[in-house]
Amino acid sequence: MDRLATNMPSLFSPKSVAVIGASDNMNKLGFHVMKSLTNGKFSGKIIPINPTSNKVMGINAYPSINDYNDLIDLAIVVLPAKLVPDIFQECVDKGIKGIVLITAGFREIDDPAGANLHEKTADIVNRAGIPVIGPNTFGMINLNGNLNASFTPEFSNLKKGNICLVSQSGGISHLLAFMAMELNVGFSKIIGLGNRLNVDFDRMINYLMTDPDTKVIALYIEGIDDVRKLIETARKNRGQKPIIAYKTGKGKVGNQASMSHTGSIAGRHELYRSAFNQAGILNIDSTETLLDTAKAMSLCPLPEGPAMAVLSGQAGPSMAACDLLESEGLKIDGFTRKTQEKINDLLPPLALRANPVDMGPAWYDSSAMQGIIRAVMDDENVSGILFLMMFASANVDALKGVRDILIKWAQQKPVISCILSPPGIWDEEINELEKFRAIVNYPTPERAAMAMVNLWRYKRIKETMELN
Amino acid sequence: MEIIKNALKEGRTALSEHESKEILASYQIPVSKEIVVDNAETLMKAVQEIGYPLVLKGCSSEISHKTEKGLIRLDIRNDNEAKEAFEEIVRGMGDVKGSVLVQEMVKGQRELVIGLTRDPQFGPCVMFGLGGIFTEILKDISFRLAPLEKKDALDMMQDIKGHKILDAIRGMEAADKDMLVDILINVGKIGLENEAVKEIDINPVILSGSRPVAVDALIVLEEPKIS
Numbered sequence: 090m091d092r093l094a095t096n097m098p099s100l101f102s103p104k105s106v107a108v109i110g111a112s113d114n115m116n117k118l119g120f121h122v123m124k125s126l127t128n129g130k131f132s133g134k135i136i137p138i139n140p141t142s143n144k145v146m147g148i149n150a151y152p153s154i155n156d157y158n159d160l161i162d163l164a165i166v167v168l169p170a171k172l173v174p175d176i177f178q179e180c181v182d183k184g185i186k187g188i189v190l191i192t193a194g195f196r197e198i199d200d201p202a203g204a205n206l207h208e209k210t211a212d213i214v215n216r217a218g219i220p221v222i223g224p225n226t227f228g229m230i231n232l233n234g235n236l237n238a239s240f241t242p243e244f245s246n247l248k249k250g251n252i253c254l255v256s257q258s259g260g261i262s263h264l265l266a267f268m269a270m271e272l273n274v275g276f277s278k279i280i281g282l283g284n285r286l287n288v289d290f291d292r293m294i295n296y297l298m299t300d301p302d303t304k305v306i307a308l309y310i311e312g313i314d315d316v317r318k319l320i321e322t323a324r325k326n327r328g329q330k331p332i333i334a335y336k337t338g339k340g341k342v343g344n345q346a347s348m349s350h351t352g353s354i355a356g357r358h359e360l361y362r363s364a365f366n367q368a369g370i371l372n373i374d375s376t377e378t379l380l381d382t383a384k385a386m387s388l389c390p391l392p393e394g395p396a397m398a399v400l401s402g403q404a405g406p407s408m409a410a411c412d413l414l415e416s417e418g419l420k421i422d423g424f425t426r427k428t429q430e431k432i433n434d435l436l437p438p439l440a441l442r443a444n445p446v447d448m449g450p451a452w453y454d455s456s457a458m459q460g461i462i463r464a465v466m467d468d469e470n471v472s473g474i475l476f477l478m479m480f481a482s483a484n485v486d487a488l489k490g491v492r493d494i495l496i497k498w499a500q501q502k503p504v505i506s507c508i509l510s511p512p513g514i515w516d517e518e519i520n521e522l523e524k525f526r527a528i529v530n531y532p533t534p535e536r537a538a539m540a541m542v543n544l545w546r547y548k549r550i551k552e553t554m555e556l557n
Numbered sequence: 558m559e560i561i562k563n564a565l566k567e568g569r570t571a572l573s574e575h576e577s578k579e580i581l582a583s584y585q586i587p588v589s590k591e592i593v594v595d596n597a598e599t600l601m602k603a604v605q606e607i608g609y610p611l612v613l614k615g616c617s618s619e620i621s622h623k624t625e626k627g628l629i630r631l632d633i634r635n636d637n638e639a640k641e642a643f644e645e646i647v648r649g650m651g652d653v654k655g656s657v658l659v660q661e662m663v664k665g666q667r668e669l670v671i672g673l674t675r676d677p678q679f680g681p682c683v684m685f686g687l688g689g690i691f692t693e694i695l696k697d698i699s700f701r702l703a704p705l706e707k708k709d710a711l712d713m714m715q716d717i718k719g720h721k722i723l724d725a726i727r728g729m730e731a732a733d734k735d736m737l738v739d740i741l742i743n744v745g746k747i748g749l750e751n752e753a754v755k756e757i758d759i760n761p762v763i764l765s766g767s768r769p770v771a772v773d774a775l776i777v778l779e780e781p782k783i784s
Contacts, residue, residue: 316678320702360679363700366716367709553708 092218093287097296100187100220101231101278103162104133106238107154107185109176110167111137111145118167118191121240122228123148129230129237129245136161154183162186165228165238170194173224174209181217188214189238190223190286197225197284211286220292226283227259232276233302239281241266250275251304252383255293257282257311265309265380273523273530274384277302289313291322298326305386307379308334308370316361320368327369328554331386331547335373336361369554371547378539381531385540388529389503391548392472395420397541398465399445402452402478402487406507407445410475410534417542421445424468431464452483455490462494466502473503473541477534480510488518495527503544506530507537558583561753561778564618570778573618575658577774580751581759584743587736588771591660600643601636603659609634610662613642614773617655623773632662663770666729667722668761670698671740671771673748675755675779681748683741685713687722688761695719703745710741730767737769752781 106126112119119139123146126135137145140152151157154164164185166176170192180188196207207224214221222229228239232249244266252274256262259281266279277300280293290313297303313319323332339358362372373379397419401407411421421444423429432442435457441447446465451457465471476495478487488508495504506528508519522528531537560576572580578588592603593616604611615628623629628649630642639659646657668688675681679702686698699716701709714720714737723732740762748754756777762769 314678317680317702357676357678359698360676360682360700360702363682363713363716364679364702366712367701553712 093215093220094292094295096186096218096220097292099162100222101229101236101296101300102234103187103236105136105159105161106131106133106163106165106236107136107138107157107161108145108165108167109138109154111139111150113142113145118240119145121242122165122167122191122238125228125230125237125239125242125245128242130235131237132235133162134159154179154185160184163189163238165189165191167191167240170203170206170224174206174213177210177213181213181219185219188219188221188223189226189228190221190283191226191228191240192223193225195224195284195286207284207286215287220288221286222280222288223283224286226281227262229278229280230276231278231302233278239279244279246270247279248273248275250277250387251302252276252307252387253278253280253297253300253303253305254307254309254383255280255282255290255297256309257285258309259283261309261376264376268376268380272380272384272532273520274380275387277304289315289319291315291318294319294322294326294332298329304330305383306330306332307383308332309376309379310334310336310361311338316364320364323365323368323370328551331371332369333371333373333379333382333386333543333547334365335376335379336365366550369550371543371550373543377536378543381536381540382543385503385505385529385544386547388526389500389505389544391544391551392503392541393548394472395545396422396470397473397475398424398468398471399475399477400448400462400465401445401476402448402481402484404441404447404449406477406479406534407447407475410477410507410538411445413535413538414475414542417539417545419473419542419545422470424465425470428464428468428471432461435460448478452487455487458487458491459494462491466498471502473505473544475534475537475541476504476506476508476528477537478506478508480514485514488515488522492518492522492527495522496525498527500526500529503541504528505537505541507532507534558751561751561776564778565753565780569618571618572776572778573616573655574614574623574774575616576618577757577776578771580747580776581771581774584747586740586743586759586771587769588774589660589663591658593656594643594659595656597640597643600639600657600659604636604639607659607661611639612658612660612662613639613646614658614660615646615650615653615655616658617650617653619653620650620655660772663763663765663772665763665765665770667732667764669722669737669764669769670758670760671744671762672759673703673744673754673757675748681745681754683713683745683748685737685741686717687719688763692760701741701745703748705742705745707738707742710738713741729764732764732769733767740769740771753778755779 110119137150139150196204230237230244237245440450594600613630670688670692672684681703682700697717699713701713725731758775759771
């Protein structure tokens with residue numbers, strides 16, 4: 090392993106962090122980074138570096154990292170770009186293991202001086218084998234380590250989980266993080282790669298494959314220099330941990346001047362999609378689906394087959410879910426005779442008792458609801474369950490009735506749900522069910538269905554990988 | 558490859574259909590049976606060897622879109638039609654340097670496209686999709702980066718929306734997927750082993766019964782950059 094790779098764990102789990110450019114002035118990013126570290130309850134040592142103050146946020150500050158006598162693992166740099174090469178040299182001399190470079194003004198700017206600075210800076214850290222997140226990034230957060238090394242203190246409010254988001258865009262990272270707070274999705278880490286001085290997607294994937302906190306790897310990609318390297322890395326690790334990717338930038342079409350059809354049709358976007366496919370990366374088409382899919386993958390097992398059971402309190406939502414499931418290749422077939430007989434015993438003939446099952450008539454009879462759910466769970470022809478229930482005043486207690494059986498089942502086959510009530514009515518019950526991993530809940534039947542579809546797609550990818 | 562080297566030496570940016578197929582054939586890709594002719598005498602000899610019905614085509618590295626230029630005559634059934642078509646094609650080609658191809662008429666209702674493009678970032682990428690006029694209209698295609706494994710080749714066939722065209726449908730045999738897999742893998746190989754090959758179009762690949770045959774082909778060249 091190269092030196093840079095061996096330093097990756099220290100980058101994400103440092104014992105001591107220096108903030109170079111720490112400040113008490115809230116108009117400076119150095120203030121917000123300090124706030125992230127302190128609010129995030131980082132348990133290691135925080136070392137503010139500021140040439141003019143003795144203290145920042147009440148913590149002892151030092152004029153430079155050399156004035157601090159103990160070891161420093163991680164440096165977060167928020168100084169102007171032109172100062173960065175000298176600071177990096179100091180970091181090398183100090184024996185720092187990792188750097189988060191928030192500062193912008195490198196190769197992303199029009200001025201060629203930016204590119205020169207980029208090269209010069211990269212050279213210093215590459216020789217010393219120091220991994221750098223950034224430049225031009227909000228930073229990164231390692232939730233399990235209580236390390237919020239970003240300029241957004243609110244990231245610390247995120248739930249801890251096992252999804253790692255690696256993103257090329259700060260805006261998208263913020264968007265997904267805020268959506269995740271609403272959707273009750275937990276992360277292990279969020280990494281803003283920014284302009285990738287020496288830590289690119291391929292290096293992150295290599296690291297995350299060994300990261301015990303991460304089970305699902307979600308990528309947001311705009312464009313990369315060395316695509317082949319990413320593909321080879323993903324391919325080498327295929328089938329181990331799911332990698333899902335949302336790539337934007339469809340605009341660039343193929344070479345119109347090309348003499349052949351193949352040349353003129355081959356848009357960069359098609360090639361990305363195909364290459365991801367080939368490497369076992371699941372292609373995703375929106376931020377919403379990226380988050381929804383990551384959530385399902387982090388909590389559910391993969392369905393063994395395409396046959397789904399749809400259990401619904403009302404017919405409409407189940408129609409919407411069934412349409413989507415079937416159009417994406419999943420099946421809503423009949424149950425085994427044994428299952429169907431049990432359901433027929435529990436539901437009156439006026440209900441739709443075949444798959445999708447209309448459980449409406451069983452609303453007031455929790456033992457009937459439990460019986461139906463149990464029968465479907467045990468059906469060997471069913472590989473996944475979609476459970477859809479809208480609140481109605483008359484069924485306010487319906488969730489209580491199915492709570493225990495769902496909790497006890499604990500995702501032996503995937504159970505994905507769309508359970509919805511006006512704010513405040515079922516919130517706690519849904520939260521509790523999600524906490525116990527009894528359900529993975531979504532705000533619409535289509536999103537719930539799509540999450541199941543993507544579990545199945547990944548299952549297929551995994552199967553073909555294993556065949557090879 | 559000699560053909561490619563010579564073409565580059567002559568400053569050409571493409572191979573003729575026949576040259577392109579010679580390259581394909583050397584990579585075990587099944588191509589239509591054909592003979593190059595330059596005059597009425599060789600035409601009649603070739604016609605006898607290929608047998609009716611057959612196809613006549615203008616063949617030159619300077620012509621890439623033969624259909625649009627009216628340089629293809631299909632389903633020729635006798636000597637008179639052959640002579641007439643030959644003269645028309647020669648006239649149609651005008652001053653363009655080239656000859657005429659006498660080609661077996663490959664029968665089959667299903668047309669596929671197989672291609673290759675060399676992308677500056679991705680390197681050689683193999684394409685598969687619906688062929689003939691549908692290539693441009695539907696763009697129902699998929700790509701894989703070379704080198705392809707068998708699984709990649711199978712996957713990319715399954716990837717197109719119209720993948721059922723390969724099944725046994727309407728009394729037609731299912732396509733020989735093993736043959737298609739080999740073709741796709743070998744097209745990738747051509748890209749990997751010949752830096753000067755910039756693009757390949759094999760369109761159409763006609764399913765003759767279950768058997769895919771390259772009926773038209775174009776290889777675009779570019780002097781490899783010395784890095």
